[in-house]
Amino acid sequence: MKDTEIPRAVAAAVGTAAEYGLGADDAAVLHNSNRIAVRLRPGGVLARVASLANHLDVEVEIARRLAGTDSPVAGLDPRAEPRVHVRDGFAVTLWTYYEPTAAPENHPPAAYADALARLHAGLRRVTFAAPYFTDRVADALRVVEDPAVSPDLGAAERALLTGTLHGISRAILDRSPRQQLLHGEPHPGNLLATADGPLFIDLETVCRGPVEFDLAHAPEDVAARYPGADSALLADCRILGLALAVSWRWDRDDQLPDGRRKGREWLAQMQTDLDRREHAADGH
Numbered sequence: 001m002k003d004t005e006i007p008r009a010v011a012a013a014v015g016t017a018a019e020y021g022l023g024a025d026d027a028a029v030l031h032n033s034n035r036i037a038v039r040l041r042p043g044g045v046l047a048r049v050a051s052l053a054n055h056l057d058v059e060v061e062i063a064r065r066l067a068g069t070d071s072p073v074a075g076l077d078p079r080a081e082p083r084v085h086v087r088d089g090f091a092v093t094l095w096t097y098y099e100p101t102a103a104p105e106n107h108p109p110a111a112y113a114d115a116l117a118r119l120h121a122g123l124r125r126v127t128f129a130a131p132y133f134t135d136r137v138a139d140a141l142r143v144v145e146d147p148a149v150s151p152d153l154g155a156a157e158r159a160l161l162t163g164t165l166h167g168i169s170r171a172i173l174d175r176s177p178r179q180q181l182l183h184g185e186p187h188p189g190n191l192l193a194t195a196d197g198p199l200f201i202d203l204e205t206v207c208r209g210p211v212e213f214d215l216a217h218a219p220e221d222v223a224a225r226y227p228g229a230d231s232a233l234l235a236d237c238r239i240l241g242l243a244l245a246v247s248w249r250w251d252r253d254d255q256l257p258d259g260r261r262k263g264r265e266w267l268a269q270m271q272t273d274l275d276r277r278e279h280a281a282d283g284h
Contacts, residue, residue: 014027016092016094017047022040025042026042027040028041035048045094047095052086054204060076061128066122073200074098075095076096098195100193104193112198112222115198119186120180133213134209137244140244140247143251149252153250157267161247168236172233178210179208180209180211182208187217235273242266243270245266246267
């Protein structure tokens with residue numbers, strides 16, 4: 001979210017919480033990307049605020065459906081209506097605030113893997129018309145194949161990303177993996193360490209695909225502890241995940257802080273992984 005929009009977005013969060021008697025003497029922005037997360041004290045509320053174009057309704061609906069599955073997810077605030085609230089041109093959702101007990105990079109791998117397996121089990125019990133991971137690939141291709149959308153992307157990088165998105169997604173599908181409803185981006189930043197155990201957040205990225213697509217967002221020592229993961233499929237999903245993340249960074253409208261620098265780092269890692277894959281295929 002643009003810095004100029006943040007004061008109004010915070011005011012929308014405070015005003016929405018006040019409708020339910022959840023007054024806020026202090027509002028602190030905890031995170032800013034395509035939306036902001038605002039902690040409201042003393043009410044114990046976490047408000048997520050985005051433009052109306054964002055699909056916060058997806059996240060709310062998934063959270064509602066998972067509530068009865070004992071899945072490790074952060075819940076909506078039970079004191080407010082479980083819906084997207086519209087205020088001053090913003091979409092606002094109200095969640096329970098959980099005090100973190102550890103930094104994202106310090107999640108114990110075994111607990112992380114167990115939480116992800118439990119989340120996948122819960123998602124298998126949910127009926128929801130989510131897009132397939134290939135739809136996300138198609139969205140990324142619309143960015144990298146159109147210079148008007150990604151004007152700063154070099155020709156060589158454009159060709160590399162286009163070829164990788166097409167080729168790796170095809171290789172994944174050729175394996176005919178079992179597909180199910182997924183979180184979509186269960187990376188360490190989307191897992192909270194809380195007194196109630198590890199809880200996943202940011203459910204608006206749900207999609208359908210192999211569980212290895214989710215595992216590709218987790219550290220390697222986490223994936224190694226996930227039961228039944230296909231290591232070759234996981235390696236391809238890691239490459240695809242990098243290609244997707246790099247593609248978004250060159251979208252002219254991308255708002256991730258320091259996104260271009262991160263995009264260059266991920267592009268280099270993607271190239272390294274592609275080289276390793278090619279050498280393995282050649283028997284080296």
